[in-house]
Amino acid sequence: MTDKLNRRRFLTHTTLLSSGLYGALKTPKAISSENTAEPDPTKVPGSNVSEYGLRSPHEDIKRLPMFNIISGTPLHKLQGSITPSDLHFERHHAGIPAIDPNQHELLIHGMVDRPLKFSVNDLKRFPAVTRTCFIECSGNFNARATPQTTVQMLCGLTSQSEWTGVPLATLLREAGVTTKARWLLAEGNDAAVMTRSIPMSKALDDAVVVYAQNGEALRPAQGYPIRLLLPGWEGNTNIKWLRRLEVSDSPFMTREETAKYTDALPDGRVRQFSVVMDARSVITSPTYPERIEKGWHEIRGIAWSGRGKIHAVEVSTDGGKTWLKAELQGPVLAKAHTRFRLPWQWNGKPTAIMSRAIDESGYRQPTLAELVEVRGLPTAEAYHFNPIHAWEVDAQGQMTFRPEV
C-alpha cells in the first residue's frame, strides 16, 4: 500500500479516536503485508474441492473433556446461536454405545391399546417437525471455578441444535394411550440403561423423538440413531439412544430421579422432578482468558430459559450497580439460546461485567447469594444452579472470573 494511504490512515485514527462511536475501537498498526514471509495467497494455486470442508488450522476450538464423563462446549469461542454438532456438550452415564441403526428399534408398550415397535426408518416416514432449542445438563455449574475459569469450564454443558424428528404425541396416538396413563418411562440403549420418568403432559405437549441434528443424523454422542427431545427440560431426561417407552399411571422412581438429579435443600428435604431449566444467561465475550484494550467493545452472551422465550437480558458494566438492557438477536425462539449484545466503552479502570436474564414467565436469574439462601452452598453435584456470573477486568485489561459468592 502507498505511503499516501499510510499517512491518511494515521490522520484517520487521530480523528476517530476523538470522535465516532466506534472509532476508538481500531488499533493503529503498521501495514505489514509487504514485509511478511508468508506466501501471497493470490500467487499460489489454492487447494481443491473435497468431500468435507475442514476447519482452518489457525482455529483452536474443541470440547473440553473433564472427569471422563463430560465435555463442555466452547461457548466463549462461539457466535450466533447454533452449536456445531461435533462441539455439542457430552454427559454420558456409561459412555457412547455403538449402535447399528438397522438393528435399533423403539418399543412403546405398557398402558396402551396397541404395543408397537418402530424401526428408525418407520420413524422417518411420519410427519416431521423441526425446532431449534437448547439442551442443558442440570449439573451445569462449576463449584471449583477459579479466576482462571473459562465460560466453557464454567457452564459449557449447554448447547443448541436444530432438531428434526417425529412428535412423541403422534407415536402415542398410534399406540393409543389408555385413560389411566399419566407417566411414561424413557429408556436408553446404553450400558447404563439410562431411564427417566416423563409426565404424559410433557410427552403430549412438545416432546419429539429426534433423528436429525443440524440437518443430518444425530451424532453418536447425542443419541444416534434416536433420542428423546424434551425442550427446556434438564439434559438427562432427553434420553439418548432411546429404545423403550413404557406408559404407566405413576412415575417409575428410577435411580436418576431419587439418588441423583434431585436438589438437596438446606433443611434436609429434596426437590424431586425439578426438570425445567431455569432462565440463565452468561457473557461469552469478553471473558477469561481475553485481555482487552481501552475503548469500544461489544459485550456478547447467550440467555435461555426452559419456560419459554427470553424476555430481556440486562447487563451491568459497573459491578452490578446499574443495569442496561441488551439487544436480543432475533428471531427469539422459545426454549432456545438467545444471543444478546451491548456496546461497552471500557475506560481502562478495573470493574466487573455481568448479565441477568428475565424470561417470559417473569422469572429473573438470581444472584449466587439468593440461590445459596434457598439451596445451600453449591457442591460439585449442585443441580439447577444458574447464578449471575461476574467477569472482572483489571487495569491491564485482563479478564478473570469472579468465583466468590
Added chain:
Amino acid sequence: MTDKLNRRRFLTHTTLLSSGLYGALKTPKAISSENTAEPDPTKVPGSNVSEYGLRSPHEDIKRLPMFNIISGTPLHKLQGSITPSDLHFERHHAGIPAIDPNQHELLIHGMVDRPLKFSVNDLKRFPAVTRTCFIECSGNFNARATPQTTVQMLCGLTSQSEWTGVPLATLLREAGVTTKARWLLAEGNDAAVMTRSIPMSKALDDAVVVYAQNGEALRPAQGYPIRLLLPGWEGNTNIKWLRRLEVSDSPFMTREETAKYTDALPDGRVRQFSVVMDARSVITSPTYPERIEKGWHEIRGIAWSGRGKIHAVEVSTDGGKTWLKAELQGPVLAKAHTRFRLPWQWNGKPTAIMSRAIDESGYRQPTLAELVEVRGLPTAEAYHFNPIHAWEVDAQGQMTFRPEV
C-alpha cells in the same frame, strides 16, 4: 421381548394396516434383537467423551466434488434448514487459499473520506449481527441430468448457514462514503483475485462482512477468515477471503460480470447483473435413489427466494394436474431455505411428484418450458435456471428424476 408381546404386535399390525392415518406406514417384521450377532450395547462399555463428536460410521453423507471446481451439498440426505459447515457447497475460481488470519486485512478505499484497513480482530469488535440465510450458486442447474440424478447432483449448489459478522453499512459509515458513491468493488484474496461490483444500495441494505458460520469461524472453503454476505444474491457476489472494497461511482465491469455470470438470451442479448436468486423449490425426499413402499410418506423439500420470504409451496402428486399447499416449517425467514412437508399416500401406481414455490413478491417458480421460452435451451453454463423439477415413481416404487422439458 416376550412371546406375548410378539403376538400382540402382529395383531396390532393387522389392525393398523386397515385403519389409522399413518398405520399403513409401518412394515411388520420379526423382532430380531435376540437373534443378532451384534454386541448388545447395554452389555459393553461405551466409548469415552472426546474433543470432537464424530459422525456414526453407519452414515454416508458427504459433498460430491465435480469437475474439480464444485462440490454439492447432499440436500437429499438433509433435514431441517441448516447445512452443516463441512457440507456447505463449494464453487471456487482458483481453489481455496491458505490464509493466516493474523496477516489478513480488509481495505476500504476509493470514494471515501477516510480509507481504512481493518484486521480480523478489529472487525470482531464492531456490533455484530447474526442471520440465517442461503447462499446459492447462480449456476445451480445440471443440464446433463439423467433419470439417475440425485438432488445433490441436480441442485446441490445451495446451502444454508447461520452467519455472524459486522454490517457492511457500519464499516462504510466509518470510512465515510462520498455523495457520488454508487458502487463498490469487492475483491477476494485468492489466486483468482475474484472481483464483483456491488451496488451501494445493497451494500447499505443487508450486506454483512461475516467471520462466523454456524457459530464458529468460517471454514476455509467458505472464505476464512472473512467473506462478504449478500443475502439472496448469487453466490459468486458473496466474495470469499474478502480483502478489499473500493468505492466508486460506477460498476467495474469485471470478467465475472461481463464474460461470465451474465445470462445469454435467445435473441443474442444478455441479462447483466442478474444477481438476485429467483424463488425455487426442490423435493428432497422421496427422490432418486429411494425406492418406496405403498402407503403413507411425507413429501419433504426446501424452498427459497432471494427476494424475501417464501409465501407458499404447492406440491403435485399427479404429475402436475392438481396442486396442494404444503406445510411450511416456521419460523419462515427471508432469503432462507424453508422446509416444506406434505403427507402423501402412494397407491402403488406410477406417477410424478413435483413442487413449486411462490415468494412474498408474488414470483412463482416457472416450468422448464417457460424458462426455455425466455432464456433458450439450458447449457452447462445456464445461470439462474430454477425450473420445477419432477420425480417419477414406477410401479415398483423406484424414484427417478424426469429430466426432459
